[in-house]
Amino acid sequence: MAKQSTGNDRWNLLDSALLSALPQLRALLNESDESASRIVLKHRGHMDWLAMVTTVGPDGTPVIAFGNGFDALAALLALNATVTAGNWRPDRPWGS
Numbered sequence: 001m002a003k004q005s006t007g008n009d010r011w012n013l014l015d016s017a018l019l020s021a022l023p024q025l026r027a028l029l030n031e032s033d034e035s036a037s038r039i040v041l042k043h044r045g046h047m048d049w050l051a052m053v054t055t056v057g058p059d060g061t062p063v064i065a066f067g068n069g070f071d072a073l074a075a076l077l078a079l080n081a082t083v084t085a086g087n088w089r090p091d092r093p094w095g096s
Contacts, residue, residue: 022076024083028055039079041072051075053083054091062091 018026028037037055044050047070057063065088067079 022080025053025076025080028053028083039076041075043072047071049075051079053079057088063088064091065089 015026025039029039031037037053040052040054042050042052049069049072051067051069051072052064054062054064065079065082067075067077067082069075069078
């Protein structure tokens with residue numbers, strides 16, 4: 001008889017997959033400090049996705065990182081590489 005998976009099993013499987021595929025993003029989103037980290041995915045057109053993550057930098061100012069790809073997963077993988085490389089930019093209001 002096959003073991004039925006529970007909701008916890010599925011969550012653990014998803015968490016393990018995120019840890020192996022996107023370790024820096026997972027770590028950033030699981031930090032326990034008060035920095036408001038968030039990821040935004042934007043579909044800009046056919047095979048054009050943009051992933052952005054915002055957080056607070058070491059000096060307390062908002063920073064942002066970008067990744068783009070042909071689908072949502074590719075954009076997240078590119079974003080993970082950007083975060084791993086430490087390519088953060090100041091998060092300025094739009095148009096400034």
